Every structure is written in C-alpha cells, then in structure tokens.
Amino acid sequence: MSKEVFKGKNIKIELENGVVISKDKLIIAGPCAIESYDQLFNTAKFVKSLGANVLRGGAYKPRTSPFSFQGLKEEGLEILKSVKKEVEIPVITELMDVRDLDRVYDVADIIQIGSRNMHNFSLLIEVGKQDKPVFLKRGMSATIKEWINAAEYIAMGGNTNIIMCERGIRTYNDYTRNTLDLAAVPIIKKETGLPVVVDPSHGTGIRELIRPMSLAAFAAGADGIMVEVHPDPENALSDGAQSLNFDEFEELIKSLKNGAM
Numbered sequence: 707m708s709k710e711v712f713k714g715k716n717i718k719i720e721l722e723n724g725v726v727i728s729k730d731k732l733i734i735a736g737p738c739a740i741e742s743y744d745q746l747f748n749t750a751k752f753v754k755s756l757g758a759n760v761l762r763g764g765a766y767k768p769r770t771s772p773f774s775f776q777g778l779k780e781e782g783l784e785i786l787k788s789v790k791k792e793v794e795i796p797v798i799t800e801l802m803d804v805r806d807l808d809r810v811y812d813v814a815d816i817i818q819i820g821s822r823n824m825h826n827f828s829l830l831i832e833v834g835k836q837d838k839p840v841f842l843k844r845g846m847s848a849t850i851k852e853w854i855n856a857a858e859y860i861a862m863g864g865n866t867n868i869i870m871c872e873r874g875i876r877t878y879n880d881y882t883r884n885t886l887d888l889a890a891v892p893i894i895k896k897e898t899g900l901p902v903v904v905d906p907s908h909g910t911g912i913r914e915l916i917r918p919m920s921l922a923a924f925a926a927g928a929d930g931i932m933v934e935v936h937p938d939p940e941n942a943l944s945d946g947a948q949s950l951n952f953d954e955f956e957e958l959i960k961s962l963k964n965g966a967m
C-alpha cells in the first residue's frame with residue numbers, strides 16, 4: 707500500500723469560515739437532496755445555529771432507480787449558491803459527471819465524489835486537476851486499498867486536498883443499509899495521513915443509529931461526520947428513513963458536545 711503521494715504533504719484545508727480540516731472537527735449536515743429554496747435555507751440556518759460548519763445538499767443525485775427523484779440539477783446548484791451566500795456557510799455537493807465540473811466548481815467549497823463514482827477514474831483525474839478540496843466517498847464494495855488507489859488517482863493531478871469518507875460497505879448483513887466500517891478510520895489515517903469523515907446516515911440507513919455511530923466515529927479518531935438532516939424526513943424526496951429531523955439533530959449535537967468530539 708503506497709502512501710508516498712500524500713507523504714509530507716501535511717494536508718491542511720482551510721475553508722472560507724476559517725474552519726481548518728483536520729484541526730477542527732467537521733460537522734457536515736443538510737438534506738440528502740436539495741428540494742426547494744425554503745427546505746435548504748431553513749435547514750442551513752438551523753444546522754449552522756447548532757454548530758454545523760459545512761452544509762450538504764445534493765443537486766445531482768445518483769439514485770439506484772432511474773424512476774426515483776434525480777435531483778434539481780442546475781436549479782439545485784442555483785439554490786445552493788443563494789443559500790450559501792445568505793446563511794454564510796461553506797457547502798459541499800456531489801459531482802457525478804465531468805461535464806458538470808465547471809458548474810459545480812463555481813458553487814462548491816468541497817467537491818463530493820459519491821460512492822458509485824469512486825471507480826470512475828476519468829472523473830477522479832479531472833477533479834485532481836482543479837484546486838478545491840475533494841471529498842472521496844468509499845465505493846460501497848471497495849476494499850481499503852482500492853479506496854486509497856482512488857485517492858491516488860486524484861492526487862496524481864496535483865490536488866492532495868482529499869477528505870476520505872467512510873460511508874459503509876456491502877456485507878451479508880442486511881439489517882442496516884450498509885455496514886459501517888469504523889476500523890477504516892484509523893487505517894486510512896495511518897496509511898495516508900488524510901482526514902477521514904464518517905457518514906453514519908448512508909452507513910446505516912436508519913436514523914436511530916446515527917447518534918451512536920457518530921459517537922463511535924469520533925472515538926475512532928474521525929475528523930468529522932456527515933449527517934443528513936431534513937425539516938420533514940417523512941416527506942423527503944430521498945433518504946428520509948436515514949434523515950434526522952431538527953429535534954433529533956439537536957439531540958445529536960448535545961451528545962457530541964458532551965465530550966465526544
């Protein structure tokens with residue numbers, strides 16, 4: 707396993723709001739998908755008031771079924787841009803297609819590569835040539851080595867500002883949506899020195915598990931968490947079952963502030 711690409715690079719990513727990854731803990735929160743201006747604005751205001759330092763929101767959604775909501779796409783990016791300015795919070799959003807790179811680059815403070823695209827080497831190479839931090843989600847069936855290889859594809863282009871995101875893998879356990887591999891946190895840190903963020907929302911698919919898995923993520927040494935939050939999860943257009951409502955997010959933050967972070 708090679709860590710030469712990252713060695714001595716001292717990954718230190720400073721966001722517009724002064725947050726320094728991996729010195730400060732990242733709390734990335736927001737809806738799975740951007741559905742409307744009000745939905746994103748209200749969520750952004752709320753999560754920021756509780757200490758979230760990055761807003762998430764998907765405009766391009768890589769849905770398992772082509773019949774599911776595919777995201778608001780360019781309209782979603784416009785909403786994200788306005789909310790980012792209005793609420794003054796850095797934003798992360800997913801890039802699915804290299805043809806959308808300029809559009810996503812224009813809005814995003816951090817560019818997300820989703821689990822399904824971790825093996826999309828041409829996409830990895832292109833985000834490696836631009837200068838915004840890249841949030842690399844682990845492929846749902848990727849080994850640790852394959853995940854590191856994907857990060858190396860990005861780094862090859864010159865961009866070593868990579869945040870690794872453990873988001874669960876497929877195993878024979880079908881009780882949870884994925885099996886959250888928390889041992890990956892110290893392993894990735896040891897092998898690459900890159901910051902690691904845990905996504906317990908996609909990692910479990912079950913909202914009740916988000917708090918215990920977030921606590922466990924920080925105990926394992928994670929540099930942050932990414933959590934889906936929605937004003938009305940029961941009516942969310944995607945991933946409602948794993949999204950926290952505002953009260954639940956507040957409970958999560960209270961638990962984390964109790965010394966876990």
Ligand code: PEP
Binds near residue numbers: 738764800843
């Ligand atoms: C997401 O975070 O919006 C997402 C689609 O997650 P993943 O790529 O991990 O499935």
Ligand code: MN
Binds near residue numbers: 738739934944945
């Ligand atoms: Mn989601």
